[in-house]
Amino acid sequence: MNDKLTELKSRLREASDFNSAASVLYWDQTTYMPPGGAEARGRQIAALQKLAQERFTDPAIGRLLDDLQPYQESLPYDDDDASLLRVTRRDYERQTRLPAQFVGEMAEHSIASYQTWIKARPANDFAAVAPVLEKTLELSRRYADYFPGYGHIADPLIDESDPGMTVAVLRPLFKALREQLVPLVDAIAAQPVPDDSFIYRDYVEQQQWDFGVDIVRHYGYDFERGRQDKTHHPYMIRFSAGDVRITTRFSRNNLVDGLFSTLHEAGHAMYEQGVAQEYDATPLGHGTSSGVHESQSRLWENVVGRSQPFWSYYYPRLQAVFPAQLGDVSEGAFYRAINLVRPSLIRVDADEVTYNLHVIIRFELELALLEGKLAIGDLPDAWQASYQESLGIQAPDNRDGVLQDVHWYSGLIGGAFQGYTLGNIMGAAFWQAALRANPGVMDDIAQGEFAALHGWLRDNLYRYGRKFTADELIERVTGAPLTIDPYIAYLRGKFGELYGINGS
């Protein structure tokens, strides 16, 4: 049995190593690669990903899993070996359901679709992407059909990034959330708009960089096992347990874009750095879902990084770095500015409150497309109507409307957006549990101390990697299934106080 487990782990490590190699090539492509390298690099990454996929779906893996099933069944559910076999089986069955030819077709379409979008967006040309989206929708439906027995056609797509999540769970959750958010946004909109003009003064990039790095170092992001580099669209990437990197971008005329991007990606990275070392290069050695990942990035970015105690400690330090720009700005004014709530057109620039409405709009439109209730040709109008309904605004053109996000233009429709809002909901649930377990966390934060919070998250969430699903983690940590209550309480508490609408 032991020999077979060793062989399985060795095969899984090999597949993981080829995936990691592809990741290094991608990281280089988006940080340092000179323009001339693009053509060969695309081919090299594709070759490595195909190889990793071939190795992971090798029938020998299936045979080893079969042979090891009695061993798995002899172990407790939460045993590491049992968990490895369970999660590997889930991945293997999922990936072997998709024929290699279909995977190839998806990969090709994904590249073609992205290439079309990258030109169509600046040209405001929805007509150019419409036929591509038709094909994307068809592929997405075919994708789902490789997993017969689903409750909703989007479920197999959602399951890819948020295993176990279904439309049956998400729809009522998001509906309830929306019902709470819209009046909250309206109540805030009725209040005076705080001044945030000083955010857009001139801030030297290196000083922004140093300030952000200092914070995430204090958070507990380990630079001996990571680093930060600049890129166009920030992301976190894992090459191994000992090498989990973040990327960021800065603007001289925006103090907070780069800073909160650093905090956000560091949240993702601390999750990955916290996964038990011994899971590295196995299917257990990653964060468990898109939702749980976002719960951590958004917890460190927003719940901690945009909190009053946090800035009571850091604002004098920020002022010391930028005396000319912030000398005339009080801590309270700064705190209000970085938490300004205002309906806006662009999801990635949205505040904590309205952000979820952007996500829910996309989620509902995806479902309508997949259900056949909405035609691609009607998507731009449906987009505008949804924004009008939820946020009371409309984009002047499709550039900042239906063309704004890369997700649908990357080759699949469905499953890409729910994680963001799930992350907010889960993050608040985890946060509540963390506060219950460590009542001093807020005081710590006001001292620039994060060790207790980080340690608790590591011990209760991070270290498990993919051993437990998101649902299982929520149950273990909070003792109950996921609800929006902690998140609504958090938003009402924070923004009620900020905008003086506590009674709303």
Place this chain on the structure above:
Amino acid sequence: MNDKLTELKSRLREASDFNSAASVLYWDQTTYMPPGGAEARGRQIAALQKLAQERFTDPAIGRLLDDLQPYQESLPYDDDDASLLRVTRRDYERQTRLPAQFVGEMAEHSIASYQTWIKARPANDFAAVAPVLEKTLELSRRYADYFPGYGHIADPLIDESDPGMTVAVLRPLFKALREQLVPLVDAIAAQPVPDDSFIYRDYVEQQQWDFGVDIVRHYGYDFERGRQDKTHHPYMIRFSAGDVRITTRFSRNNLVDGLFSTLHEAGHAMYEQGVAQEYDATPLGHGTSSGVHESQSRLWENVVGRSQPFWSYYYPRLQAVFPAQLGDVSEGAFYRAINLVRPSLIRVDADEVTYNLHVIIRFELELALLEGKLAIGDLPDAWQASYQESLGIQAPDNRDGVLQDVHWYSGLIGGAFQGYTLGNIMGAAFWQAALRANPGVMDDIAQGEFAALHGWLRDNLYRYGRKFTADELIERVTGAPLTIDPYIAYLRGKFGELYGINGS
């Protein structure tokens, strides 16, 4: 026939892509990787290299080469397809002669050997590496024995980096060179030593960086298809025709180390950037030998970069960058300082003239080891005796003696050093031909213009990649086999004038 050639190229491209991926991982490992990434990275690189080797030695490649042999024979020698088939056959036969088990044993020993050396050198502990070297010597002999019929046991090892070169050619060439160099070094040693103390003043790193980058950009190194980064031991690396990078290092207290390292690596990189684009990802798509590569790195570093016309243009510019440090130093004094000839212990720090004696010492010692005429235990003493004989100096200990270079401690003895001096000899031959074809080159250099020289080298050397061997290139370019005469003439001319010993 066409289908088979297409299939062959596709298989070769795949093997090349996996090698390139390994190279990207290596580049990252030596430039940006955080310490925590080391363990997984070593494993990932090894997996990719093994995979590339497996793909290249796949029997299907052998069958395609056999099937394509009639096609190859129907074409002229210098046809691209014929050359691809010829060079691929040569590589394939070479690599398939080595059993996979032996390649694995070498790879493991190489890592173990390097690990031993990296600790033994600072500890001045030759006894620690001696048993490792015994094994290295045994492996090197076994390596050679997989290529029966060689003239000298070192020939198969030399053939690895300098295809076609043999001890029968190199020994008399190096002997003749040594006979010319020793009296030249003696004659120079009898002259007053120029002052070079100003080289070691305090020079801000970023200004050093910018000055070097400006020069290599003017040389013709294309930053759209390359970039420079910092590392401990500078090198050039190719990922594709469109991505050929250099690395360098700087010292605040040494103005020239970083600068000439940049020029040297840019020489290598311009060679790789100049290889015909259509050879990319095939066995033709690289420089043809270690010797020809060094001929270009050393040509751009020394023959151009340490020449009087070059500094007549660049020295005023360097003074403008560093007025406090160089304001009191004349162009002549600077030129003498960067061409100071002085017997020294460390090969990589040696000047243009004595450098070759360092190489010839190592070459002769390798041959003696492989021939069984020198025992590993006697190597340190033999090293000291050789330095005494050739350079008149001895290292105080083995650290700066037999332990100084990584080469023998990387898993093979033989074939690693000859390329450096071959490069000097070939470089002078190519340089003579370039001057004959472009009599205005020296005047160009004095104007900071390098396009004619670069263009001539690209058209006559670089673009051929591995299509022609070093011997073939020399014959094509100079019309005769390689001799040391142009190199001796170059050294006598330059250093005779510098040291006022023209009659020597």
